[in-house]
Amino acid sequence: MSKNRFGAVVIFGFSIAYGMIALHFPVPPAFNDSASPSSFPISLSAAGIIVSMLIFLLPATSAATTPELTSKGILRVFLLLLLMIFYGFVIKIFGFFVSTILFLSIGFSIMGERKLKVIFLTATVTTIIFWVSLTQFLKIYLDSGSLSKFVFGLLNLD
């Protein structure tokens, strides 16, 4: 299947699912059909279905170019996506400072940097610069994370 047709099938499926959900919105009694919350989404869904069918049926004349895929590239992107989820997960626990150093260090090593000293120094220095400019100049409050609060809470048992 060509890229176009594959994309068309994806959009077709999405439009159907979207329309099905929109059909079941509750309509408050005071509103007539034309202004109901589902009418706009349903027409969008219909438009999506028609356009995706046209893409599927009409011959493709594509000239756009995308970079060639390499297995190394795919692996890196996959790992970076996981790393971002990991960042979302740890930022609440370890706080901005530690999680950002972790994120950047792991990011540099995924991207192929091997010198540990370079990785750690670059990550730490940039995190410090960021932390200072965010908290001191832009006056943004940065949470120190639940773990440090827990640890400091234990130390301050009085």
Place this chain on the structure above:
Amino acid sequence: MLEGILTGLSTALSLTNIFMVSTGVLSGTLIGMLPGLGPISAIALMIPITYGFDSASGMILMAGVYYGAIFGGSTSSILINAPGVAGTVATAFDGYPLAKQGKAGKALAVAAYSSFFGGTIGAVFLLLGAPLLARFSTSFQSADYFALMLMGLVAVSVFTPKGQFLKAISMTIIGLMLSTVGMDNVTGTQRFTFGQLNLFDGISFLLLAMATFALSEALIITLGSQHDNYQAFLTSDLHNLKVSKKELKEIAPTIGRSSVLGFLIGVLPGAGATIASFLAYGMEQAFSFGNTKVKFGDGNLKGLAAPETANNAASTGSFVPLLTLGIPGSGTTAIMLGALISYGVQPGPQLYTESPEVFWSVIISMYLGNVVLLILNLPLIPYIARLISLPQRFLIPFILFFSLIGVYLVSFNTFDIYMMVGFATIAISLRFLEFPMAPMLIGFVLGNLLEDNLRRSLLISNGKLEFLWERPITLAIFSITIIILTFPLYRFIRSKLQTKNNL
């Protein structure tokens, strides 16, 4: 009008705001120069930084970022033949050959002068044209707005490269669909929230823009092979920014022609900088009648000046529909609209009539961005350009971090980070299937406005579709939309006939 301009001037020319615009221009150039990252990503990355600022300063900073990013895109086009955006593709035609000949400094200077004059002439037109259109548009009703937005959305898709029309339309529809997520303004019904508290307010514009542009662009760079065009950049003389009087004289008529053409095309919704730059390049080729000393494509200065002038004039021109009608004509103006709304400025006809000082300060700060670009950026360019050689292994994690933290610092909600990863994954896949992203962003920005105006018109006309042809203005706009729609059909039939004739 004069009073408005003076107020705008006094706001824009304060010391803080000059500092803002300079910072904006510099950071815009830095981001725009990174291969793969265009003005949309540059502006998206800068929005979170300006959240704490007052609206005037924020806007002025953004104006700087906007011009800086466009110029940064030209820089990477000229130096390493890697245009960050489609609007600077034509710049590389003659710019990169110049860099290969060791005249990168001259090429950058010509690009900067052309951009400056294109922007200046564009700004003068904007100054004259915008109030006229704003006054005219105050008589618009919701049906006309609905028709206008529909026209804008159709035009954006029609003017995409050949063979992309239907895909662009489908992405516009996806953008519109995403805009319906969240609580319905009129009835209070939850739509597509699946009971998720995090989705009640809808999807944030910044989040979507960051995920589908900054994040996915950075990840796409990781997927592909690295650029190996650094040779010209490393051997070229960047410090020699001199352009002789003779050369200036040679490109002056080109700049004049291209800025008028660029501005007019920029005003049309959807056409924008890319088409303007290609058309201007084509026009210069036609005007030269083949008798030039240096061939087009071999480093002709006119060939560099034309697209650079036109894309800047068009970028300025695209502010006419944005400021007077509140309708963005391109992905870049869509994100500028997002930024303006985040500062509490809602572009549209009311902006001109109700708060003229804001209207004028936007226009004047846009122009200030242009001036600062020339006097501050150009001399610094040999040093800034070193950033291009920053290794990707450091660059990519930084871009990912900026994008994530930019969105996270607004909401402090980790759900946003997960949602960004999801959108970025989908965006990369769609980019691979060669589906364009900018129409999706424009659809998303216009979605709520389009639905509101449609509902209002339907309520007024008792649920009948008569509002589409009742008023002459609505009818006229609809007719234009239909004419625009026939353009891809015409292109399709013509290419069919051509292949038949060739057989």
